[in-house]
Amino acid sequence: MPRDLPPLPPAPVPAELPRPPREVDPDAPRVAPGTAFDLGIPPEEARVLVIPVPWEATVSGGTGTIDGPRATLAASAKIDLHDLAAGEAWRAGIAALPEPEGLRERSRAAAGLVARAREGDAGAAAAVDALAEETWSWLEDAVTRTLASGRIPLVLGGEHGLSPGAFRAAARHAPGLGILHVDAHADLRDAFEGMRSSHASALARALELPGVGRVVQVGLRDVSREEVLAARAVGDRVRWLDEETIAARTLAGEPFAEIAREAVAALPETAWVSLDVDGLDPALCPGTGTPVPGGLSFREVSYLLGEVVRSGRRLLGADLVEVGPGPWDGQVAARLLYRLAGWATAPAR
Ligand SMILES: [Mn+2]
DSSP states (O other), rough: OOOOOOOOOOOOOOOOOOOOOOOTTSSSSSOOOTGGGOOOOOGGGSEEEEEEEESSSOOOOOOOOGHHHHHHHHHHTTSOOOBBTTGGEEEEOOEOOOTTTTHHHHHHHHHHHHHEEEEEEEHHHHHHHHHHHHHHHHHHHHHHHHHTTTTTEEEEEGGGGGGGGHHHHHHHHHHTTEEEEEOOOOOOEEEETBBBTSSSGGGHHHEEEEEEEEEESSOOSSOHHHHHHHHHHHHGGGEOHHHHHHHHHHHHHHHHHHHHHHHHTSSSSSSEEEGGGGHHHHHHHHSSOOOOOOOHHHHHHHHHHHHHHHTEEEEEEEEEEEEOSHHHHHHHHOOOOOHHHHHHHHHGG
């Protein structure tokens, strides 16, 4: 078991409502390296707060998503600020919190136990889950305070196993919440390799929350029998628009826009987006841990996310996870992040 690690310090989320952001010239070469989108805007002035969570414990394929937040924020500096789809998110103010001190150490301690958990050591699996629980509690607190301060949380991972902390906060803030889940995988296993905090169990944890009204899963193409049964067992609370359904319908000539409308129409009034980049075509996320052939194009995922706001629903926040460490992975994720920021703030801009 890992030696005692010091507690994670609470995230520095400002308690006050965001003040109007300082003047930014969107066409100037930007000069605030290390800040989100190179804007140099502090969290106090930001309506959108990016929360990096470098957590990578239970990944079962390739590694590297612990550096996904870093790659995404580095790439964000190179993004032009007039987004043709989602508008000028920078006007609302976007800032990123620093990576929480001690989280990488926790993640490494957990990852070091996973080999034994995989061999059936229940004590090791429980220790991984205990470390994940600390990470969830930290994130739950950070997202709760971000929402309470009138800000939009965009959680940046890291593996999908971190997301239940954000789901807890969002579902308590907006009971009846819908989760729009884009992924190659359903993530509905009760536990995977003995660990309930597994990246393959994130949405199973979401369904345990009474505040989650419905989960709409789009892009699934690598699912287990257990997950099919788990989805059936909760009836209408889970909706699937899997890859084969999308492929069959679009190949027969149906517009993707119709499928996006159908997915979004199944969501309640307030929605959280849980975006696992492996839901996209692996060409767009070559460094992700468990890539699967097929998947959504950038324009499809972008259209789908935009449809949430176009339909009149409220986009409460999002987690963007399983981002690989490479510069291309980072660039795709940074563009998704900017679009999410744009749509989430569009009604107020
Ligand atoms: Mn996932």
